[in-house]
Amino acid sequence: MKTARKISTLLILIGFAAIATACTAFDQTHWSDEELTTLRSLWIGSLPPLPADPSNKYADDGRAAVLGQKLFFDTRFSSNAKVACATCHLPDKLFQDGIHLSHGIGTTNRRAMTIVGTAYAPWYFWDGRKDSQWSQALGPMESAVEHGGNRTLYAHLIAENYSQEYAALFGSLPDLSDLPINAGPVADPESAANWQAMSAADRDAVTRIYVNMGKSIAAYERLLIPGKSRFDKYVEAIINHDNQSANAILNADEIAGLKLFIGDAHCTNCHNGPLFTNNDFHNTGIPVTKDLPEDVGRFKGAHQVLADEFNCLSIYSDAQPEQCAELNFLVAENNHLIRQFKPPSLRNVAERGPYMHAGQFATLEEVLHHYNTAPEAPAGHSELEPLNLSESQLGQIIAFLKTLSAPLNVDQKWLSQPK
Secondary structure (H helix, E strand, O other), X not given: OHHHHHHHHHHHHHHHHHHHHHHHHHHHHOOOHHHHHHHHHHOHHHOOOOOOOOOOOOOOOHHHHHHHHHHHHOOOOOOOOOOOHHHHOEHHXXXXXXXXXXXXXXXXXXXXXXXXXXXXXXXXXXXXXXXXXXXXXXXXXXXXXXXXXXXXXXXXXXXXXXXXXXXXXXXXXXXXXXXXXOOOOOOOHHHHHHHHHOOHXXXXXXXXXHHHHHHHHHHXXXXXXXXXXXXXXXXXXXXXXXXXXXXXXXXXXXXXXXXXXXXXXXXXXXXXXXXXXXXXXXXXXXXXXXXXXXXXXXXXXXXXXXXXXXXXXXXXXXXXXXXXXXXXXXXXXXXXXXXXXXXXXXXXXXXXXXXXXXXXEOOHHHHHHHHHHOOOOOOOXXXXXXXXXXXHHHXXXXXXXXXXXXXXXXXXXHOOOOO
């Protein structure tokens, strides 16, 4: 009798344990309707098709992408023949460089943003001083500390190395034989003087070659799209009511971190949508970096893009004026823009340190500590308020962020220098 009672008691305990396990599993996969809506919005399956770029009629031309890939990796397009786009946007580092301040001919004042998924963005660089992928590609080419080159140098290089591919896309190259090797609206005094000495027609002809280089590089960069992560597989399982699979994809800490991410941590205020960025600009009180000049972020970038020689409304854009809505409605005279910066995508964020526009934080732990304590902004008004989360909760958010890592959804042939 005692043995039977012991067995009965044991079975009851086992039953309670089973029920507790089932409840735990249920808790890990139970989401409110509002939370499910948010999860679905973050899921890579919600990423729409590539948006058209009306300013670049070659954006989806496969021949332009092939040429753009070659230009992206070609170090000859720099003043010392050692710097390419891929110098700061390395494929094996998710198209950024992993250092605090990017280095080309010299050292810049900011770090390189990843270009993966940027075909979906309306603004480029940390301050949004460019409004298309092709105009973004051109900026570093003339920067004294990045590529350090100039427009006639690049035109001559195109004529010497890519004339047939260029002509097949854009028409025959003009005669460049009488033009100086180095000329352009750049910081180098000799090149700038040579540029001013050229006729307006020659300057325009060379600039159009330069623009077409940017449009080709953009056609290549549009192919760089993030892939499906463990987070995406989890959401897919939840959507399909496959709780058993969901529990095998993310662990309890990762799920807790996800709940905080979309809840009490307020991360989705800036990092929302399937690319985990709203592509807007925010002042989050990021500290200044010693020995760097003052950086007011979007406040200056907004003025620069409105005045940009290559913006959507320029003569080099293929768009109609009514297709440039973002630029048409931009208000630059706004003090709220001071020290606002663009939040980058969080996909593969665990592999993309250091963090912030000048690499101010080395680790995700430092990033989360900043957002948790919300220090006062060096200038302008910070949007942050203290979260007062525990160290355990911060660790759970980091655990979740690591679930966003995944190989790119890109054919391998695009991830290295073409033969």
